[in-house]
Amino acid sequence: MxxxxxxxxxxxxxxxxxxxxxxxxxxxxxxxxxMVIIHGTTGSTDTHxxxxxxxxxSRCRVISIDWSNINEDKLTLSDxxxxxxxVINMTLEGKKYNLLGYSLGAVIAAKIASERVNDVSGLxxxxxxxKTDEHQxxxxxxxxxLRKENSEALKLYMSFCAFSTSFIQNSSLEQTVxxxxxxxxNEFIDKQMKLNSTIDITDDLPRIKAKTLVIGCSxxxxxxxxxxxxxxxxxxxASYLEIPSGHGVVYERPAELFQHIDHFISNPExxxxxxxxxxxxx
Amino acid sequence: MNKxxxxxxxxxxxxxxxxxxxxxxxxxxxxxxxxxxxxxGGAWRDNTYPGVECDVPSxxxxxxxxxxxxxxxxxxPGDEILNYMRDCAKDENLLENIDFNTEMLxxxxxxxxxxxxxxxxxxxxxxxxxxxxAGHLADEHLPNIEGLKDFKGDCFxxxxxxxxxxxxNKRVAIVGSGASAIxxxxxISKIAKxxxxxxxxxxxxxxxxxxxxxxxxxxxxxxxPSEMNKLRQDIFWAGEYNFIQRxxxxxxxxxxxxxxxxxxxxxxxxxxxxxKLTPDYEIGCKRLxxxxxxxxxxxxxxxxLEASALHKVEGNTLFGKSGVRYEDIDTIILxxxxxxxxxxxxxxxxxDQGHSLDAQWDKGMQAYDAITVHNFxxxxxxxxxxxxxxxxxxxxxxxxxxxxxxEALEHIKIENKTxxxxxxxxxxxxxxxxxxxxxxxxxLAGGCKSWYVDQRxxxxxxxxxxxxxxxxDNNGTFHREGYDLS
Ligand SMILES: Cc1cc2nc3c(=O)[nH]c(=O)nc-3n(C[C@H](O)[C@H](O)[C@H](O)COP(=O)(O)OP(=O)(O)OC[C@H]3O[C@@H](n4cnc5c(N)ncnc54)[C@H](O)[C@@H]3O)c2cc1C
Numbered sequence: 076m077x078x079x080x081x082x083x084x085x086x087x088x089x090x091x092x093x094x095x096x097x098x099x100x101x102x103x104x105x106x107x108x109x110m111v112i113i114h115g116t117t118g119s120t121d122t123h124x125x126x127x128x129x130x131x132x133s134r135c136r137v138i139s140i141d142w143s144n145i146n147e148d149k150l151t152l153s154d155x156x157x158x159x160x161x162v163i164n165m166t167l168e169g170k171k172y173n174l175l176g177y178s179l180g181a182v183i184a185a186k187i188a189s190e191r192v193n194d195v196s197g198l199x200x201x202x203x204x205x206k207t208d209e210h211q212x213x214x215x216x217x218x219x220x221l222r223k224e225n226s227e228a229l230k231l232y233m234s235f236c237a238f239s240t241s242f243i244q245n246s247s248l249e250q251t252v253x254x255x256x257x258x259x260x261n262e263f264i265d266k267q268m269k270l271n272s273t274i275d276i277t278d279d280l281p282r283i284k285a286k287t288l289v290i291g292c293s294x295x296x297x298x299x300x301x302x303x304x305x306x307x308x309x310x311x312x313a314s315y316l317e318i319p320s321g322h323g324v325v326y327e328r329p330a331e332l333f334q335h336i337d338h339f340i341s342n343p344e345x346x347x348x349x350x351x352x353x354x355x356x357x
Numbered sequence: 358m359n360k361x362x363x364x365x366x367x368x369x370x371x372x373x374x375x376x377x378x379x380x381x382x383x384x385x386x387x388x389x390x391x392x393x394x395x396x397x398g399g400a401w402r403d404n405t406y407p408g409v410e411c412d413v414p415s416x417x418x419x420x421x422x423x424x425x426x427x428x429x430x431x432x433x434p435g436d437e438i439l440n441y442m443r444d445c446a447k448d449e450n451l452l453e454n455i456d457f458n459t460e461m462l463x464x465x466x467x468x469x470x471x472x473x474x475x476x477x478x479x480x481x482x483x484x485x486x487x488x489x490x491a492g493h494l495a496d497e498h499l500p501n502i503e504g505l506k507d508f509k510g511d512c513f514x515x516x517x518x519x520x521x522x523x524x525x526n527k528r529v530a531i532v533g534s535g536a537s538a539i540x541x542x543x544x545i546s547k548i549a550k551x552x553x554x555x556x557x558x559x560x561x562x563x564x565x566x567x568x569x570x571x572x573x574x575x576x577x578x579x580x581x582p583s584e585m586n587k588l589r590q591d592i593f594w595a596g597e598y599n600f601i602q603r604x605x606x607x608x609x610x611x612x613x614x615x616x617x618x619x620x621x622x623x624x625x626x627x628x629x630x631x632x633k634l635t636p637d638y639e640i641g642c643k644r645l646x647x648x649x650x651x652x653x654x655x656x657x658x659x660x661x662l663e664a665s666a667l668h669k670v671e672g673n674t675l676f677g678k679s680g681v682r683y684e685d686i687d688t689i690i691l692x693x694x695x696x697x698x699x700x701x702x703x704x705x706x707x708x709d710q711g712h713s714l715d716a717q718w719d720k721g722m723q724a725y726d727a728i729t730v731h732n733f734x735x736x737x738x739x740x741x742x743x744x745x746x747x748x749x750x751x752x753x754x755x756x757x758x759x760x761x762x763x764e765a766l767e768h769i770k771i772e773n774k775t776x777x778x779x780x781x782x783x784x785x786x787x788x789x790x791x792x793x794x795x796x797x798x799x800x801l802a803g804g805c806k807s808w809y810v811d812q813r814x815x816x817x818x819x820x821x822x823x824x825x826x827x828x829x830d831n832n833g834t835f836h837r838e839g840y841d842l843s
Contacts, residue, residue, distance in 0.1 A: 103793040129606045330597035357593035
């Protein structure tokens with residue numbers, strides 16, 4: 076990742092270390108708003124936004140947080156939200172900004188947009204959801220069983236769920252196994268997985284006033300598109316589009332995802348409230 | 358007799374055919390395509406060397422409005438592409454609009470009648486709008502090498518292949534190691550007695566993910582065109598993914614470099630040859646090449662890599678810049694590229710002051726929205742400045758430019774005007790922005806000398822320094838505010 080060029084800032088929050096990245100202003104000057112981006116479960120700026128961060132930073136100032144583990148056993152949405160707030164307060168105090176969240180990061184982003192209605196100008200929710208359903212609970216249940224058994228299949232199961240069939244088809248089994256090994260599982264991930272099973276921000280969504288782009292991934296097994304469709308119908312000024320990808324869109328189709336982010340950054344108004352965007356074909 | 362038309366297009370490659378087809382589909386009453394050769398196809402008609410194929414998968418390297426379920430493999434051979442283009446011309450009823458064997462000699466804007474006067478080998482044409490679609494890799498570059506003219510054997514450029522020259526059991530020299538050379542070398546090595554490759558600078562080469570489409574797949578594409586379209590989108594976004602390497606983001610540059618160097622390591626046995634085949638600049642700075650067959654060619658005893666440029670020729674002896682000599686050469690193949698940075702057509706296009714486009718571009722090509730030029734009214738340039746891509750299909754770019762022209766013509770008509778000219782200030786603003794976008798890209802920062810950069814100014818004049826989709830965003834719609842209309 077190009078983060079060497081972009082300052083990594085080490086700070087603390089509630090006495091615990093907290094890191095974030097701030098790209099500074101882009102090379103080609105413009106008046107685009109800054110954008111805060113929030114990664115998802117098991118991720119970090121580097122793993123989820125390794126592709127997107129340097130590119131978004133060519134269009135606007137971008138700030139990305141790495142979540143930090145907490146001392147308590149139970150992680151709440153509020154814990155992660157407060158970490159993001161602390162970074163926003165340090166970097167963008169009083170400024171308007173756009174907010175992007177991916178997966179669990181989208182849940183946090185939506186929550187923030189429902190609270191900071193005057194600051195969040197635009198909101199992009201990628202493969203997010205509002206209320207955990209039985210399908211997700213089953214997946215998390217299987218995850219827990221494999222985790223308890225310390226199963227070799229755990230990381231492969233995660234990969235199997237994360238990617239579309241065509242993406243998996245294009246890699247050999249050895250390659251998929253090799254890539255899966257890179258997933259890091261620790262106690263903090265356990266806490267995130269527990270949190271994932273209890274999400275419900277249904278009541279917060281009507282308060283969101285930001286221009287919102289909801290992006291669903293048409294082959295997502297982890298957070299299937301019906302979740303994005305729920306977000307689309309719950310948020311007043313939302314528009315909706317799909318990317319043909321699994322949940323791991325940040326690896327599978329990051330350039331296409333970037334295109335939509337780019338369009339949103341440069342002119343959010345081109346996304347008509349309530350519309351389903353017909354993505355232009357190459 | 359003068360021929361009068363509304364729109365005159367120079368060239369019948371993808372650019373000319375693409376615009377011609379749209380004009381036809383929109384029932385444009387008056388346009389002509391002039392073509393110096395006797396067939397359509399442009400680059401694909403001219404490049405008939407053994408092994409010629411496209412480097413962008415064919416389901417993307419083709420018109421979006423004419424998908425072809427019958428491509429034989431991922432990267433179609435040149436003759437298949439040529440036949441596809443011939444079919445396009447036929448199916449769109451374009452042949453009646455094409456004047457073959459008609460070369461544009463000079464085009465001059467006449468400010469009195471506000472028309473272009475186009476002198477050709479077949480007489481004078483008069484047109485309101487002139488569109489050059491003369492190609493960016495259409496005119497071969499011939500190196501100036503001492504003694505080359507007096508060489509006794511066959512000598513020809515890769516884009517002007519001499520089919521009468523039999524290379525079987527001959528001693529053949531290939532000059533160059535770019536995109537054409539790496540396709541030619543493995544093929545020639547199969548039949549020649551000895552082959553020497555003069556390499557001025559080594560190229561990064563990555564694996565070519567090529568596969569043959571089965572009858573079953575082709576049938577699916579016919580029965581369910583949506584599957585073919587899905588494949589096209591997958592290819593497009595896989596190509597777009599790689600732009601981040603050109604943007605010079607270290608993690609991705611290093612990933613690509615590792616792929617290329619691992620490919621070299623696994624394909625070439627001799628460490629000395631490997632060393633010579635290792636580039637000394639950053640990956641992507643020059644065109645990134647794809648081949649599964651180029652490197653292994655050098656494992657064969659009858660193939661020799663001369664890691665320096667061809668310096669001089671004496672009789673049938675060739676000297677590398679290194680001083681090494683190669684005797685008794687029968688044939689020289691010049692795979693030395695094209696006149697891309699200073700395209701020859703620009704020397705033939707004049708404004709009403711008598712200044713050529715080439716003269717106006719004395720510090721490098723530039724155009725507003727990569728298509729129009731101040732001081733040159735009613736001129737569109739397809740595939741001109743900043744339209745090349747290092748990572749995706751040029752046909753996609755051409756389609757965006759065709760959309761632009763169609764919109765412009767429509768707009769001018771609606772406003773009841775007949776003349777447009779790009780404002781100098783708009784062009785300059787556009788170019789300044791492009792330069793800012795180019796800063797730090799691997800083309801400028803990668804430490805190589807390439808045809809993407811105009812050596813006179815150091816500016817990146819050949820490529821669009823961003824994603825292909827952003828070319829369409831920025832340059833696929835007519836921007837009225839950048840023009841004076843009268
Ligand atoms: C060997 C080779 C392989 C390539 N592979 C790829 C690839 O895989 N992917 C990719 O994106 N691009 C590739 N390219 C780039 C290629 O140039 C473009 O993709 C595309 O073909 C350009 O189309 P065009 O119509 O602009 O130009 P051309 O195809 O070059 O056509 C220009 C036409 O204009 C005519 N002309 C020129 N001057 C005059 C004149 N004065 N009067 C009359 N007629 C004139 C020429 O005869 C020619 O027919 C390749 C190029 C070459 C040479």
